[in-house]
Amino acid sequence: MIGRLNHIAIAVPDLAKAAALYRDTMGAKVSAPVPQPAHGVTVVFVELPNTKIELLHPLGDKSPIANFLARNADGGIHHVCYEVADIYKARDQLKARGARVLGDGEPKIGAHDKPVLFLHPKDFNGTLIEIEQV
Ligand code: CO
Numbered sequence: 001m002i003g004r005l006n007h008i009a010i011a012v013p014d015l016a017k018a019a020a021l022y023r024d025t026m027g028a029k030v031s032a033p034v035p036q037p038a039h040g041v042t043v044v045f046v047e048l049p050n051t052k053i054e055l056l057h058p059l060g061d062k063s064p065i066a067n068f069l070a071r072n073a074d075g076g077i078h079h080v081c082y083e084v085a086d087i088y089k090a091r092d093q094l095k096a097r098g099a100r101v102l103g104d105g106e107p108k109i110g111a112h113d114k115p116v117l118f119l120h121p122k123d124f125n126g127t128l129i130e131i132e133q134v
Helices: 015-025 066-071 087-096
Strands: 005-011 034-036 041-047 052-058 076-084 115-119 129-133
Touching (some): 005 129, 015 041, 087 129
Antiparallel strands (some): 041 052
16 A cells, blocks of 8 residues: 655754755755745755655744654654555555544645645554655
């Protein structure tokens, strides 16, 4: 059911520092910061040959990553995102197999303007999973 790894999202306490780390120390192609107010984050996209890393920093008062950073002062992996061909079909199969879908279970338009859902980290070895229809 799941396809390619679309991205790994890393919450970071200092976006400029994290971008410089990937650009200057690691030699990766790094975007300018992209504010995404609807999602409560500012994102720097790191382009790798086979996937993307998304460096996330809180934006606004109700950022979904604020609590995560409060618990992980140095930052950390926030979620991984797998591609699926049909998000409703994937959701129904996952639920039938015992996975919990977060929120009301209806896909939302995610940071790439594509439908996404999140799966409960307790059902996936402590890792928050995003699935994105591509
Ligand atoms: Co994501």
